[in-house]
Amino acid sequence: SGTTRPVRILKYVQRCANSGDVLSVISAIDAYCSKVEWAMNVGDEKGAILDAVVLETRPRYVLELGTYCGYSTLRIAHLLAPGARLITLEMNPHYAQVAIEMFRHAGLDAQVELLVGSSSALIPQLRKKLDIEKFDLVFIDHWKVSYLPDTKLLEECGLLKAGSVLLADNVTCPGAPDYLQYVRNSPRYQSQYFPARLEYLQVEDGVEKSVFLG
Numbered sequence: 259s260g261t262t263r264p265v266r267i268l269k270y271v272q273r274c275a276n277s278g279d280v281l282s283v284i285s286a287i288d289a290y291c292s293k294v295e296w297a298m299n300v301g302d303e304k305g306a307i308l309d310a311v312v313l314e315t316r317p318r319y320v321l322e323l324g325t326y327c328g329y330s331t332l333r334i335a336h337l338l339a340p341g342a343r344l345i346t347l348e349m350n351p352h353y354a355q356v357a358i359e360m361f362r363h364a365g366l367d368a369q370v371e372l373l374v375g376s377s378s379a380l381i382p383q384l385r386k387k388l389d390i391e392k393f394d395l396v397f398i399d400h401w402k403v404s405y406l407p408d409t410k411l412l413e414e415c416g417l418l419k420a421g422s423v424l425l426a427d428n429v430t431c432p433g434a435p436d437y438l439q440y441v442r443n444s445p446r447y448q449s450q451y452f453p454a455r456l457e458y459l460q461v462e463d464g465v466e467k468s469v470f471l472g
């Protein structure tokens with residue numbers, strides 16, 4: 259049995275990126291996935307939009323839904339102030355292990371808290387489990403059919419406050435039409451679309467930034 263795609267990406271990073279240098283890890287992942295084999299990282303174009311939203315939000319508590327190899331986790335962690343907390347949820351224990359090794363290579367494993375399990379099971383436990391009241395920023399990048407139900411779950415669990423920012427990847431490709439309809443038509447959100455290409459391809463995608471109004 260061969261390796262998996264995330265393992266091949268990790269091995270390339272461990273060989274080619276300087277350990278402790280998060281920007282060289284991010285560049286190595288983008289180099290591998292644009293030249294050798296495609297992977298579902300948010301990528302450098304949408305990643306720059308993510309960076310801008312993190313910098314303008316200056317979040318203290320961040321939740322990421324969907325870790326995969328940890329590419330977007332690293333982009334976020336790199337821009338957080340000391341004392342901020344970044345929680346990332348991954349469904350697949352193998353992907354989670356790869357991401358942890360990726361965080362170690364980047365020297366950011368102490369900055370990230372990774373939980374393995376489904377968002378629907380974990381979100382209701384976050385307040386008690388992590389002693390976190392509200393999230394200032396949520397990066398949504400997991401099952402596209404889960405974007406809407408999990409947003410409603412975050413509201414119901416009282417994990418959003420007025421001003422909380424949701425940033426959703428892939429709202430055009432593969433698409434999250436029910437989520438878009440909700441955040442764009444609900445009086446409780448101020449939503450904005452940022453067009454971009456799908457990672458590493460000439461295909462149209464985009465991210466949606468939605469501010470919860472309380």
Ligand SMILES: O=C(NCCCCc1cc2cnccc2s1)c1cc(-c2ccc(F)cc2)cc(O)c1O
Pocket residue numbers: 298299300323324325326347348349350375376377378399400401402427428431432456457
């Ligand atoms: O599926 C995508 N990402 C989700 C994997 C979610 C697994 C998890 C579920 C879950 C549940 N609970 C907690 C944690 C988690 S993690 C995805 C797919 C494409 C794509 C694929 C083919 C294609 F032709 C064009 C685009 C591009 C992307 O940027 C993606 O993000």
Ligand SMILES: [Mg+2]
Pocket residue numbers: 298299300399427428
């Ligand atoms: Mg994505």
